Amino acid sequence: MIFFNSGIQLNIVPILCVFGGLVGVVLSVAAGLIMNQLILDDALAVFTPKKLFYIFVAFGFAVVASILSGLYPAWKAASEQLIDGLRSKFSSYQ
Numbered sequence: 001m002i003f004f005n006s007g008i009q010l011n012i013v014p015i016l017c018v019f020g021g022l023v024g025v026v027l028s029v030a031a032g033l034i035m036n037q038l039i040l041d042d043a044l045a046v047f048t049p050k051k052l053f054y055i056f057v058a059f060g061f062a063v064v065a066s067i068l069s070g071l072y073p074a075w076k077a078a079s080e081q082l083i084d085g086l087r088s089k090f091s092s093y094q
Contacts, residue, residue, distance in 0.1 A: 013070035021062035025055055 037043040 013067060013074070016070065017063045017066035020066055021059045024062050025059050028058070029055065 032047070033043045036045050036047075040046075
């Protein structure tokens with residue numbers, strides 16, 4: 001858990017990162033298996049244990065990118081006063 005000065009607790013960011021990474025890995029592996037089956041008539045033709053490394057790299061990249069993209073807006077929101085954020089949000093409606 002990460003806490004900022006204003007007390008905002010960011011415990012949802014890691015959960016979304018891992019979930020999004022897992023969904024991405026599962027969908028990409030499934031798409032690869034389907035394409036291999038349709039094109040090569042063998043779903044496991046190019047999937048070898050050596051190539052599992054790329055799946056872990058893709059998952060790691062997804063988690064790091066999600067954490068960075070989730071922490072910056074939260075840090076920015078936590079560093080400003082609430083009334084200033086609301087004023088800038090609703091000033092465009094006038």
